[in-house]
Amino acid sequence: MTREDQASTHSVEVKNLSVKFGDFYAVKNVTFAVRPGEIFGFxxxxxxxxxxxIRVLCGLLIPTEGEARVCGIDVRTDSISVKQQVGYMSQKFTLYDDMTVAENLAFTAALRKIEDNKFKENKEKLLHFIKFQRNEKTMVRDLPGGIKQQVSLVASMLHDPQVVFLDEPTAGVSPAFRQRFWQLIGELASRGKTVFVTTHYMDEAEQCGRIALMKDGELIALDSPVNLKKHSFPDKNPKSVSLEDVFIAQVEGVPT
Structure with missing residues (x-):
């Protein structure tokens, strides 16, 4: 199978992945695959x-054992190409508060070595995509939290990645901005982008096509929200079960 064939089938493919630090397994024997256009909850x-x-899938960490491919590219042998296919938005740090929106985006483009014409074209498209209506000379520290997160999304996508990793992207923002951000996530997926999301908001997790549950470095469950509810509580109507119930029972090991 060619790289193109693999990429058309799975945008992310992980097989028996393990990452070990000394004697400690941070990730142990994890296997899953994600399709293009899927919103995948982690x-x-x-x-x-x-x-x-996620660090492995972004080409930042070589696995101890197993395989990981992004858009058909092996993270072990071609991490540079992997980095060109992925965008990463961190909860803790994406933008510099003491720089303007324009300066932040230009700095990100420079780090990514994006050509000026392509940068300007992509920046305009992405700012239009998030419906950004403020002056680009606005200091990032003066932006409301929700808009700041949307600009962070723009920064993570300037190089037009096929897979976007969002690490708790709506932490600390208002419910209205959370709703708006998830509309953007849905639009990205509809355009064929794979969106990998970590979140502690279970109402957001409900909007994922599938959810992977991790515990102590191992993958303990992987399915749609509805099926996770059915499997976790087979004697209950799924409509009466929340994902929070599933999370508590499966991840924290506490019966509800």
Missing amino acids: LGANGAGKTTT
Whole structure:
């Protein structure tokens, strides 16, 4: 199968992936695949192995064992090409508060070595996509939290990645901005982008096509929200079960 064939089938493919630090397995024998255009939820308690897995898929960390491919590209042998296919939006740090919106985006483009014409074209498209109506000379620190997160999304997509990793993208913003951000996520998926999301908001997780549950470095469940509810509570009507119930029962090991 050619790289193009693989990319058309799965945008992300992980087989028996393990990452070990000394004697400690941060990720252990994880296998899953994600399709283009899928909104894929990646849930688990802190320290469950989510960030380590994402670092592998972004070409930032070589796995100890197993395989990982992004858009058909092997992270072991061609991490540079992998980085060109992925965008990453961190919860903690994406933009510099003491720089303007324009300066932040130009700086990101320079780091990505995006040509000026392509940068201007992509920037205009993405700012239009998020319906940005403020002056680009606005200091990032003066933006409301929700708009700042949307600009962070623009920064992570300037190079037109096929797979976007969003690490708790709506943490700390208002419900209205959370709703708006998830509309953007849905639009990205409808355009064929794969969106990998970590979140602690279970109402957001409900909007994912499938959810992977991580615990102690292992993948303990992977299915649609409805099927996770059915499998976790087979004697209950799925409509009466929340994903929070599933998370508590599966990840935290506490019966509800």
